[in-house]
Each structure stands twice: as structure tokens, then as C-alpha cells.
Amino acid sequence: MSMNDIDERLTEIVSKVLLLDKGEVTDGLRRKEYEPWDSMAHLVLISEVENEFGIFFEDEEVVDIWTVGDLRKIVASKLGV
């Protein structure tokens, strides 16, 4: 799986859960500053990413994902790319 491939699939999930067009998804998008990113959306986001990539997030990791950039970084590290 290439980095581009991962990015593409992550952007797709983020855009669907956070109700954005793909072009509107930026690494700087911050949970506390974006109203649709509530706790339910966060739960859905995390489980969809887990299902898509076959990975698992510890509770601490879930809490520490504050931005789209954080999510990208942790997915990349779990997938070893």
C-alpha cells in the first residue's frame, strides 16, 4: 500500500464522516473547532479507519487524535510506511 493510496482512502472516509467534499479535507482540520466532528463522529471515524486498514487504536491513541494530520500520521505509522 503506497502513501498516496492510504491518503486517498483516508480522505474518502474523513470526507464522508465529517460531511466535507474531498477537496475540503485538510491536515489542519481540528476536532474541537469543527462542529460535525463530535464524539459520535469520532467513534465512527475511528472504527471505519480500523475496518478499512485492518488496524486497531488503543484508547489513548483515540483520545490523542486531534486533527486530520494526527490521524494520517498514526495510520501511516501503524501500517509501517
Next chain:
Amino acid sequence: MSEIESKAESILKAVREDPSYLNLWSAYKRFQKMDLPEPEDPNKVVRIAVIGSSTLEPLAACIDIKTRLEGLAPKTFVGGFNTFRQEALDTGSSLYQHNPDVVVLSVDPWSLLDQLFLSKFVRMSDDEREEALNNVVDEVASVAETLAENSTALILVNNFVVPVFTPLGIVDNKQTMGLREFFRVANEGLMERLRENSRVFVVDLDAVAGDFGKSKMINWNTYYRGTVVFSESFMPVLADEYLRYIRALKGLTKKCIVLDLDNTLWGGIIGEDGMEGIKLGNTSPGLEYVEFQRVLLSLYNRGVILAINSKNNPDDALKVLREHPYQVLREEHFAALRINWQNKVQNLIELAREINIGLDSMVFIDDSPVERAQVRQALPEVLVVDMPKNPRLYRETIERLKVFDVLSLTPEDMKRGEMYVGKRKRAELQRTAGSLEDFLRTLDLKVRIRLADDFDTPRVVQLIGKTNQFNLTTRRYTDAEVREFRDSSEYRVYSMAVSDRFGDEGIVGVAIVRCECTTWVIDSFLMSCRVIGRNVETAFLARIVADARSAGAKEVVGEYVPTKKNAPAKDLYERHGFELLGTDGDGVTRWLLNLDEKTIEVPDYIQLIEE
């Protein structure tokens, strides 16, 4: 289409292409942010509530969007976490303020049991087990009953998933009541307790989960993180199960299966392979087709209409239907047949007309992708089944369709097949009779009209829900509303049963009349399309007018509310001497019969059976 409607359509298109949980959830959230206009047809609105013991918004999202995909306009309420008891008991709760048409009650049995239930189960006495069992059943059933009492909604109650794990292992069923039996018996208890309640339905969650795979029905991460008790992949499947009830409630049930013959009902081509050459017999290849036909026959026996649409020489094809020793479906099982070289689209249109049902209640089954594509394109309202190439999967394909559901199975449903044979014979007689009246005279028509009783009510509700053509006002009332009308002194609910020498049609007509002192207003007047053309509506109106007169009324008022489908009922009041009172902006006409000046007689060829 307005901008907002085309946006809604583009969201739904994405879901149609890939109905994954992620897409359903995303669509639900997007719809919540949109300010959609009310649908033009108020019957399209479905007020849904999902309540229970866990986090239910994800499941509610799937139900909401799947309902939208049916062309309906859902308004969905999601209950709080484990607050279903308060919501059900408090008649002022936001659940009841939502005024639901459908309530899904999803209670995890483990949330009702002692926390140490699993640990202690092996050491529990038979009495303790039975007590726990009765408690679980009673808690869920009584909440369901309360919901039914406090609302007019249809209540859909999940049964309990029989666990795969038991601490007793392989000797679980050597116990008087093992752990797995505990849940099986609880499910039976739930079923029995709620069987007689016409508005509470036990949804067989255990069977749906078993079919899907119990090991995949829970995602333990979301289960522990957010108490979401169903996995992302299972929720759309479970939502499909609830949709069966919603479709039945909204009259979206399919009524007729239109079948191709060659390579559909049998293997091979009768015109080329001949009687001995086609694959149809008690061993494979051939058994596949016999068993497919057996499933079709089972649907016929519970009231699904069958018809044929085949490109063939009629003599060749009819010979199979009449003489082939392994043919299961015979000529008398088909309400109408089109065996010719005509275009199948044209045949379907003719079949719909002959059987007298809408194209939108037809299902088309044909092995040829070309025929299917043509029908799909020309008649998008027909459900065209994607038949697999492999005939061994035909049977499973039809078993998985799940589009023929009704909320109650009436005697009229069970006899429907025979009734269509009567209809075919009647049509033959009509061709030989001179005038319509001559024909009607030979029919020996009998009509029984009475105030609907408990026995009639399920059929009355069914007719109100699904009659589209001969329906003056198309007001859909639920079981609860009809019962309220029956109990009210202001209203009268009539049922009409019709029989003739070709058979008993059972209850085919409904009228709801509101009695306002000297004016009787016909709120609803409808008749199954099966009896259109026999002038029984005249006998029905005559009875209502006679009752009005003897109750001291001076006038009877009727309304006609035009829809896309009810043109056959348009001139009912005019034909019977009513005067036009006026027409409003939506084309609704109001009609008046002055009882001092006019009356309506029962035609002399109809025998009215008084009760």
C-alpha cells in the same frame, strides 16, 4: 427539481451504488443538516423511532436512509441510551411527541440480566433459571405492549440472539434448561405473548444474525468504546429486515411475479429441445427448476399472483404447463399468460392491465439480461430481479427477495390465486354475453355489507393500506385508527364482501362514514380492483344511503381526491346522481346527494345479504 432535491438525489445515488454503513451514516448526517421540503404526498412520510438499551443512532441512520431509498420521507427519532422504559411509560415523553408510525425496540437481553448471570448460570437451579427467563420476557413484552397502548405505531421488537458460547459446552442441551435453550425459550415466550397483538411484531433478530453470521454481528471495539451492539457490516442487513415491515405498512408490497419460461421455469428451450429435451425432473439438471417452481408455488399459496411473459409458440409452452409430469406450476396457477413473440415490455403493460394491478407491484423474472435491461429501462417501476446465471441459485434468489410481505395474512390473501382463475373464466363469459347487464345477470352476484367487526378489521386495514385505483380519497389509516373509528359513535366503518358463481372474493370493499347530524360524509370509499366492473359499488352506496335515511340524515356528501392512480373512481358520485358542490385548487371535488329528492337502489341482479 429544486437545488435541494437534486442534492438529496445525488446523496442517495451514492448510497444506491454502495450501501455500506459509512455511506448510510454519511447520508443520514447530511440529510439531517438539510432543510428538505415536505413531500407532496403526505402518505410518503414515515415517522420512525428507534429506542432500546444501547447506542442506537447508527442503526437508526441505516433505517432512515434505507427508508428514503424506497421513495419515502422518514422522520427519525433516536431514543436515549437505555432510557426505553421511561420513554415508553411517560406518555409525555419526546418519543410520543414524535408521534411515531413505527417504533423499533432493540433491547439487549444481557442488559436485563444480572451482571453475573453468565458466571452463575451453571450453578443456578432450574427455578432460578425459569424466574430469570420470565423476567426477561416480561420486561421486553410489557414495554412493547405499553408502546402499542400509548401510540398508534407499529412496534417492532427484536427477539434475543441465542449465544454461541455456553459454559456448559456440548452438554448444554443435556440440562433441563441450558444457556442456549434459555434464550430459545425466551424467544418463544416473547412470540407467544405478543402473537395476538396486531400492532406488535417480533423481529427475528436471532435468525437475521444467524444468516449473517453471529461471529460478525458485533464489532467489539465499538461495542466497548460506544456501546454500539451491532457491527458496521451487520447494521445495514438488520435495517433491511425492519424495512420489510415499513414497506408493508406503506403499501409498497409487490403483488405479482411475472415469469419467463425457457431457461427460467425449466432448462432449455421448449421450441427446440421439445418436451423430452427440456431440463425439468427429479434429478439434477432439472431438479433445480422443479425446486424453484416449488418456492414459487409456496408464494402463490399465500397470495402472490403469478403470470407468464414468454417468447414462445403458445402451443409448445402450454403443452409443458398441461402435460409435463414434473411441471409444478400448472395453467391454473397463472392469473394471466402472455406467450407470444411480442416485445416483453408491451406484454407486461398488458398483463398489468388484465390482472388490474399497477406495474409498481410487479416483479419480473427472466434469465435473459437483454430482456431484463429492456424492461428496466422502459418500465422503471417494475422490480426486475438480477437473476444469477447459475439456475441452481434461482431458488435462493427468490427466497431472498423479501418484497411480498404483508402485515396480516387474511383469508382473502390465501385464496387470491383461485380468485384470478375465476376472473379469467368470468372474462371468457363476458366475451360471449350480449350486454354488460346480461353478463352481470348470469353471474349470480351476492353482496354482504355490514359494520366491520373484529374478524373483518385486519382485511379492512389491509384494503385501506393498499387500494390505489378504486379509492375515492386514498386516506391511509392504521389498524389503531380504524379501531378508533369503529369505537366512535360518530363514525361507521363498513365492510363489503362479494361472491358470485365463480367464487367467493371475501371482503373487497370498505367505507368509512362520518355522521354529522343530518349530514353523512363519506370519508373513505374504496374497493379492490378485483371487483371493478360488477356494479357492486352501487349496492354499497345504496346501503349507506339507506342507513343514512333511517338514521334521520337529510344528505350524503362524498369527496373525490384525485391521485395518479384513482381515475377509475372518478365518476362514482356523478354516476349515482350526486350533485357537484365544488372543486378546490387541488382538483378535489365534493358531491352531495339530497335524500329528500333522490335515492340509490340496489341493482336487481345483485342479491343483498343483510346482517
